[in-house]
Amino acid sequence: MPTAPRRAPSAGIHPDPSKSWLRRAWPLLRAHRLMLITSLALSFVGLIVQVQIPNLIRIGIDRALVAHTEPLATYVWLIAALALVQGVINYLARLYLLRTAYELEYDLRNVVFGHLMRMSYGFYDRVQSGELMSRATSDIRAVQMYLTFGPSILVQCMIAVIAFGLMVSINPILAVVAMATMPAIAVLGVRMRKAIFPVSWLIQSRLAGVATVVDENIQGVRIVKAFAGEQGQVDTLARAADRVRWAYTADAKLRSRWIPVMDNLPRIGLALVLLVGGLMVLRGQATVGTVVAFNSYVLMLQPPFRMLGMIIMMGQRAAASSQRIYEILDTKADITDRSETATPSPRGELHLRHVHFVYPDGTTALDGLDLHIHPGETIALVGATGAGKSTVGRLAARFYDVTEGQILLDGVDVRDYPLATLRDRVGIVPDEPFLFSVSLHENIAFGRPEATRAQVEAAALAAGADAFIRDLPDGYDTVVGERGYTLSGGQRQRVAIARALLVNPPVLILDDATSAVDVRVEHEIHESLRTLMTGRTTIVVAHRLATIGLADRVVLIDGGRVVADGTHAALLATSPLYAQVLATVSEEEPVA
Incomplete structure (x- = not known):
């Protein structure tokens, strides 16, 4: 049912803190x-x-x-x-x-x-x-x-x-x-x-x-x-x-x-x-x-x-x-639109130049990271826990600003994009997906509320969510419980992937987004993603070999820096650290 448009507040609070x-x-x-x-x-x-x-x-x-x-x-x-x-x-x-x-x-x-x-x-x-x-x-x-x-x-x-x-x-x-x-x-x-x-x-x-x-x-x-x-x-x-x-x-x-x-x-x-x-x-x-x-x-x-x-x-x-x-x-937002720079046509080229980043609590996540991702390329970010893999996606989507260095999207500093434009171009699926207490249709269409049912179903099908959604009593109109806890972890992740795919961003970041699904479902999602990744720049934060197999190349991060870059086979042969990281991960299936 369409809702009435929200009425804007008639007035606000005077910004001068010196006043009573x-x-x-x-x-x-x-x-x-x-x-x-x-x-x-x-x-x-x-x-x-x-x-x-x-x-x-x-x-x-x-x-x-x-x-x-x-x-x-x-x-x-x-x-x-x-x-x-x-x-x-x-x-x-x-x-x-x-x-x-x-x-x-x-x-x-x-x-x-x-x-x-x-x-x-x-x-x-x-x-x-x-x-x-x-x-x-x-x-x-x-x-x-x-x-x-x-x-x-x-x-x-x-x-x-x-x-x-x-x-x-x-x-x-x-x-x-x-x-x-x-x-x-x-x-x-x-x-x-x-x-x-x-x-x-x-x-x-x-x-x-x-x-x-x-x-x-x-x-x-x-x-x-x-x-x-x-x-x-x-x-x-x-x-x-x-x-x-x-x-x-x-x-x-x-x-x-x-x-x-x-x-x-x-x-x-x-x-x-x-x-x-x-x-x-x-x-x-x-x-x-x-x-x-x-x-x-x-x-x-x-x-x-x-x-x-x-x-x-x-x-x-x-x-x-x-x-x-x-x-x-009176608390000012750290991340704001700092300019109205004209944005180029989206291609999906991402370039991180000597990026340093320290979280507000003082934790250093990235320490001089350099990484160039070509348009349409799929890379897997691999590293031990705390190496800074997830931070790369958060900085690319400008959830935080870099402490030092620069991140360029299609040749333009991400800080020069209007935030709404940047978030449309850089889609991210977190490792802990959050769902709202509304219908599954509304959850998937969160980034595009005007999307039709056919478009929502297509995104769900690509994410491997269509089948279980149709088995629910009310299908796509099923209202999920608070934070989506009426669904399993794997189901929530598939809905979150569908939500990102519906926006169709030129850059897609999957932050260990299939960690809560079993091997069979993950394989189904990967088969869909192979088609959807064509022509789309994709960063996969990987912990499974099957996920690494989606990538054109693998980037190994340690201590907030890129320490190795190449194919899975090349890194396995030349980087002891890469082999050590993989040894800590259960091998659910062989690399494709």
Whole structure:
């Protein structure tokens, strides 16, 4: 079923890290300001309606119940009508506020996820996936809550200003008495803000630690079970959860110290109003209706004071979360399009000139490697584990940039190709294929979503996957489990090969891509690959003699350099190291 095109985010985060977190988030709010302002305006109107109700109660009591000058029913209907109007206004205000919240969250999630998709391999070598998941979920929600509900709560708090204005117009003395606790609440709010911020940061950080443990265990559940490590991992999670519990306990202690005080200060104002107002009524300086109305106003002020404490805590949590999000957004991708150089017609010539490469963790993979692969040639890269064979493919596809030296594709430095163009021209099948939790058709067509069913089937047939796919209950529409684990290792590899073949790249890199299939299936795949390799430059990272037999020539790598180059027979006769490497590999079948 065709899906609707994704709507691009309305705005992003301001790139200047020197700005405050709120100023950096301002472009997001500005993009949805119309809806947010409408919600806030309606909330404000609702407040004006709300504060009229106690005033009507005052007038009704004084005129209908005490003086008997007007009918009581008039005020009952007026109050009921105001309550109905307020309900409609609050409904609309809430509707627009929630729509703003969802739009903000949509934009922020897309901004963060889009940035993550642009990050290079080296970034994911350094960062834990659980940490990224936490920042892309709970941290985003904390920021969204504050950006939308924060302004709404501030507007709600304005009821105190409106109510105070009305109270002053009715009885200035009682108004001052009712608001006597406000300065104390302001001071407590500032102190509470300073106390909560460090704990808010700690909570978010430790929640990310729990997410990392859970994510790693879900992805590695087969290893955990294979080594009976369930209890050990439960203990690891328990330790991470204990750290979260400690942070939450510290947060609860702070809340229990500050929130009750902020909640109860308005009640002190209520007691003062009853005391002073009662004395004024006894002396004839105020009416009973006035005291009742002021009691209602003081009760009306309690929720804003509680929300004031809430907004302080939300602000601290959002500030901590925003900094964690900005850490990701401020990280620049190592691999980017550095130019718009015109690319030549694809021929598939690959030339590595004195290439040095060191992984981010400091491991030297290539140390002055020189290799020239002619268009349409198939070579096998052979070497001991850690010799740098797989690194050649990763650099050719520019998953990483060379530390020194140069890699040329059709005479142009791979760094001068737009990344999308380069990845179209250099296809790679990794030794550990990854499948998405979608249909097999969608997995194979991942690089060419517009491909027809016939094209997908042709690629699967060439990769030796068509037969087992057709045996599945839903054929090509079968949805595979997470990471493709409902298929065998060999089946996943064949699907990954089909995915690469469908793109039809002029350079194809098979990184030990048939290691998980048996000899018979491997032979079938090789027979298909022989035809598909014709006219296509192919690099085969080989561990089996049968795979080496696909190559026109064999390149032996040791210590990050090419130490021998020639046919299998020539190297076997002249290179003791080559024979030694092959001796460590089981010979499933003779070389063709």
